[in-house]
Structures are given as C-alpha cells and as structure tokens.
Amino acid sequence: MNFNLSEKAKSITPSVTLEITAKANEMKSRGIDVIGFGAGEPDFNTPKNIQEAGIKAIEKGNTRYTATPGIIELKKAACDKFKRDNGLEYKPNNILVSSGAKHSLYNAFSAILNPGDEVIIPNPFWVSYPELVKLADGVPVDVEAKEENDFKYKMEDLEKALTDKTKAIILNSPSNPTGTVYSKEELEAIADWAVKNNIFVVSDEIYEKLIYDNEKHISIASLNNKIKDLTIVINGMSKAYAMTGWRIGIAAAHENIIKIMTNLQSHTTSNASSISQYASVEGLSGDQSVIEEMKKHFVERRNFMVDRINSIEGLSCKKPKGAFYVMANISKLKGKEINGQTIENSVDLANVLLEKANVAVVPGLAFGSDDYIRLSYATSMDNIKEGLNRIDQFLNV
Incomplete structure (x- = not known):
C-alpha cells in the first residue's frame, strides 16, 4: 500500500x-x-549503590508520575554536581530531566530552532546530531574538524560557516566519535565568537567523566555569564554511571529556555522514569569511586x-x-x-x-x-x- x-x-x-x-x-x-x-x-x-536505590524506590512505591521537569531531589543533586564538577551555579528551575541525553538534545533543538535555522556541527559528528536538528526543522551545517587539528573546530572555519541563519553550534567534548577534548583556550575562542554573533551553544558533555591523561574537562558555560546564558549543557547518567538503559538525561540552561523545553516535554513523554530518577540521585550524590x-x-x-x-x-x-x-x-x-x-x-x-x-x-x-x-x-x-x-x-x- x-x-x-x-x-x-x-x-x-x-x-x-x-x-x-x-x-x-x-x-x-x-x-x-x-x-x-x-x-x-x-x-x-550499574554500580551496586545505584541499583539498590532503584530497588528501594520501587519498594517505597515511588513508581508514579513525577513533575515533568523531574523530582526536586534529582534537580538539586544536578545543581550540586554542576557546582562541584564544573563551577556552574544553577538553580532547580535551570534543570530539566529527560529520558536520556538524546531526548535532552531533541528538546533543546526544538526549543531554539525555527524552520530554516542553521546549526553548525563538527564533522566527524555523532550520528544523531544532524537528524535531531532536521527533526526540529533546522538545517545541519557540517564544519570539517580535521584529524591534523585533533578533530576540533578551527575558528576560521566557523567564520566561513557563519550566515545570517546560523542559530546554534554543537560542541561535544569529550567527543563521540573522536574522543577529542577542547582546552580552555579553545573554548574561550569559541565562546567569544558565539557571544559576538549571538549564537546558542549546545554543549554535549555526556562523556565528561571519561577523560584521560590528566586532561581536564571544562564546560564552556563556566567561562562567563554571557556564554552561560547562551549555552544549553547536556549531560546525563548513561556513560559515567553505566546507566544506559535507565534513560536519564539532564539539561541545564537559562530558565527561559528550560521553561520552553519543559513545555515541549510535558506533551511528549512527560516525566522520565521515576525509578531511574531516584536511582540517579544516588548516582550523582553517592560514592564516585x-x-x-x-x-x-x-x-x-x-x-x-x-x-x-x-x-x-x-x-x-x-x-x-x-x-x-x-x-x-x-x-x-x-x-x-x-x-x-x-x-x-x-x-x-x-x-x-x-x-x-x-x-x-x-x-x-x-x-x-x-x-x-x-x-x-x-x-x-x-x-x-x-x-x-x-x-x-x-x-x-
């Protein structure tokens, strides 16, 4: 048919x-x-203490709907994590808990893009980035991040890709698929460029804990308040806590952006799994060894x-x-x-x-x-x- x-x-x-x-x-x-x-x-x-927190949530009957943006305990734990690990000050109304970081990204693009808006994506890119942009009626624009430059953006290439339709840039550090990590100096250059051109930064930091050789993860949102207001930080529980099947993504951004993302989520999935949320509180707050x-x-x-x-x-x-x-x-x-x-x-x-x-x-x-x-x-x-x-x-x- x-x-x-x-x-x-x-x-x-x-x-x-x-x-x-x-x-x-x-x-x-x-x-x-x-x-x-x-x-x-x-x-x-998944670590034993997190498993036990999930089991405890079931036994206590925490298996019903929660508020769309997430339980307050998890939002507060996320705020504590951002302050402790990234030097970022967020309040619970800056946080949205979703069904995985991929869902967080979908919400972010849907909240900021209008039809025809362009989003700059590093190439090589994670497979879902261009498709998520297209689902939100945006236009993905590849910028080649060459191997000789450690698969990172070069500022001259960003300048060439910039048009009057450019709405956002995706930053993924550490990166899937390349494992590249941006330095503070490189992030400062991108931040200055984004602020100058009023470009949103969608900063996918899901691999931030999995970083090696004395490298340090720096969130671009932590550099100054101007870039913080333009940045949507995407994180979650999947990679660092071996919780891929629990499906918990966490977005942090200006409350006006989070409000729109929350409205969207309220009509699609509503809240993320209640059991996974309670387990994630233990993940963020408990033993990190x-x-x-x-x-x-x-x-x-x-x-x-x-x-x-x-x-x-x-x-x-x-x-x-x-x-x-x-x-x-x-x-x-x-x-x-x-x-x-x-x-x-x-x-x-x-x-x-x-x-x-x-x-x-x-x-x-x-x-x-x-x-x-x-x-x-x-x-x-x-x-x-x-x-x-x-x-x-x-x-x-």
Missing part, C-alpha cells in the same frame, strides 16, 4: 550504529562468534587498541583523550582489493569485516567522515585483542 507519510520523517536517516549492532546480534543468534566494536555503552554493570575504576580499564584498553591499530598495515589512528572510541583512518585501504572485495568506502570495509572476519565496526560515513571506521573499547581486553587480530589477518593475508 502506498501511504502518504511525513516527508520530514522520511528524510531522517536510520542510526547506522544501531543497524550494525543489530546485524552483529543477529549473526550471534545464529551461533557465529562476532567481536563487536560498535558499542556506545560501558560494558560494566566506581568511575575511577572504570577509567582504569578504559585507559588500559585504549592504550592497547591505539598501539595495535597503528601496527596494522593500512590503518592508523590518534590517541583519544576521552570517551571510549577510536577513529581509525582507512584512507590507505580505499580503492584496494582485499580478499576479492574492492574497498570503495568505509561502509564496504565495515560490511566485509563483519561478513568475512566476524568483526563489527561502525563505518565513518555514519559520522560524516568516510576515511574512518569507529571502534569502541567499551568491551573486554580479550575481545579487543581477538578482534584486532582478526582485522589484521583479514587486511594483511
């Missing part, structure tokens, strides 16, 4: 990362030993993965400073025939690695950069060693 469906909805590209994961899982269900490097979530269990333990494993895995990738002929990568991904440069492989398969692009390579080597990676094309594949080290060291050995053997038989 030929349905007359929404043109906007039909224009949205499916998530390639979820597609790869689904295909790998389907192969595993058939008994095939697949090593997956596509995961966008920690491979650790589990994060350091996770980081130790991530650093060990990252170091091994980076060294091993750079030892494989045809591949190279930079050492990421945060998150849990490596962007491997595959440009030397493009146009080559490997095991009877000509590699024209990153999708070809990802497909052939999955089908012939039983290794799941995400093609860089999903992130706007076809010269790369993304590998997640949010998996065991045994899987990392075996998966990279399979890639090496397949590429260099």
Whole structure:
C-alpha cells in the first residue's frame, strides 16, 4: 500500500550504529562468534549503590508520575554536581530531566530552532546530531574538524560557516566519535565568537567523566555569564554511571529556555522514569569511586587498541583523550582489493569485516567522515585483542 507519510520523517536517516549492532546480534543468534566494536555503552554493570536505590524506590512505591521537569531531589543533586564538577551555579528551575541525553538534545533543538535555522556541527559528528536538528526543522551545517587539528573546530572555519541563519553550534567534548577534548583556550575562542554573533551553544558533555591523561574537562558555560546564558549543557547518567538503559538525561540552561523545553516535554513523554530518577540521585550524590575504576580499564584498553591499530598495515589512528572510541583512518585501504572485495568506502570495509572476519565496526560515513571506521573499547581486553587480530589477518593475508 502506498501511504502518504511525513516527508520530514522520511528524510531522517536510520542510526547506522544501531543497524550494525543489530546485524552483529543477529549473526550471534545464529551461533557465529562476532567481536563487536560498535558499542556506545560501558560494558560494566550499574554500580551496586545505584541499583539498590532503584530497588528501594520501587519498594517505597515511588513508581508514579513525577513533575515533568523531574523530582526536586534529582534537580538539586544536578545543581550540586554542576557546582562541584564544573563551577556552574544553577538553580532547580535551570534543570530539566529527560529520558536520556538524546531526548535532552531533541528538546533543546526544538526549543531554539525555527524552520530554516542553521546549526553548525563538527564533522566527524555523532550520528544523531544532524537528524535531531532536521527533526526540529533546522538545517545541519557540517564544519570539517580535521584529524591534523585533533578533530576540533578551527575558528576560521566557523567564520566561513557563519550566515545570517546560523542559530546554534554543537560542541561535544569529550567527543563521540573522536574522543577529542577542547582546552580552555579553545573554548574561550569559541565562546567569544558565539557571544559576538549571538549564537546558542549546545554543549554535549555526556562523556565528561571519561577523560584521560590528566586532561581536564571544562564546560564552556563556566567561562562567563554571557556564554552561560547562551549555552544549553547536556549531560546525563548513561556513560559515567553505566546507566544506559535507565534513560536519564539532564539539561541545564537559562530558565527561559528550560521553561520552553519543559513545555515541549510535558506533551511528549512527560516525566522520565521515576525509578531511574531516584536511582540517579544516588548516582550523582553517592560514592564516585566506581568511575575511577572504570577509567582504569578504559585507559588500559585504549592504550592497547591505539598501539595495535597503528601496527596494522593500512590503518592508523590518534590517541583519544576521552570517551571510549577510536577513529581509525582507512584512507590507505580505499580503492584496494582485499580478499576479492574492492574497498570503495568505509561502509564496504565495515560490511566485509563483519561478513568475512566476524568483526563489527561502525563505518565513518555514519559520522560524516568516510576515511574512518569507529571502534569502541567499551568491551573486554580479550575481545579487543581477538578482534584486532582478526582485522589484521583479514587486511594483511
């Protein structure tokens, strides 16, 4: 049947990362030993104290609707977190709790964009950024963040991308997929540019706790009050607390922005899961040592993965400073025939690695950069060693 469906909805590209994961899982269900490097979530269990807080919430009957923007305990815990970790002063009316950071981003773009407004996005970008902008009737504008510049914006490129329709810029530090981290000086330059041009900054800081090598996370909103008023900080519980399935995102912004975001949410999802909210209070306020333990494993895995990738002929990568991904440069492989398969692009390579080597990676094309594949080290060291050995053997038989 030929349905007359929404043109906007039909224009949205499916998530390639979820597609790869689904295909790998389907192969595993058939008994095939697949090593997956596509995961966008920690491979650790939610910490015990957070689990217990969720169970306690159920036992106490905290399973009903809450206020749309979240329970006051969680909003206060978020304010304490922003002050403690980021030097940011927020009040509960500056906070909106949503069903995951992706939901927070959707609310943010829906609140600030009018049809045709442009949003500058770094390329490589997280797969959902351009689609979320399009869902809010905005226009995504890629700005290439080159590998030689550590995958960061250059100010001259931002100036070139600026038009009278530019409404916002996305900042993602630490970054998915590149793991790049912006310095204070780099953030100050972006902040000055945003304030000068009255541009909103949507600052996705979901990976802020997963940062390595004595690097320091700085929230651009903490630099001064002018940039703070223009910034929507996006954070949440998924990555640092291994709570991906609990679906809690946290947005912090000027109360006028949060008010609009809250109105939108009140007519879509209403409140985030009450049980997850109570568990998140414990996550933000309780023992934080589990994060350091996770980081130790991530650093060990990252170091091994980076060294091993750079030892494989045809591949190279930079050492990421945060998150849990490596962007491997595959440009030397493009146009080559490997095991009877000509590699024209990153999708070809990802497909052939999955089908012939039983290794799941995400093609860089999903992130706007076809010269790369993304590998997640949010998996065991045994899987990392075996998966990279399979890639090496397949590429260099």
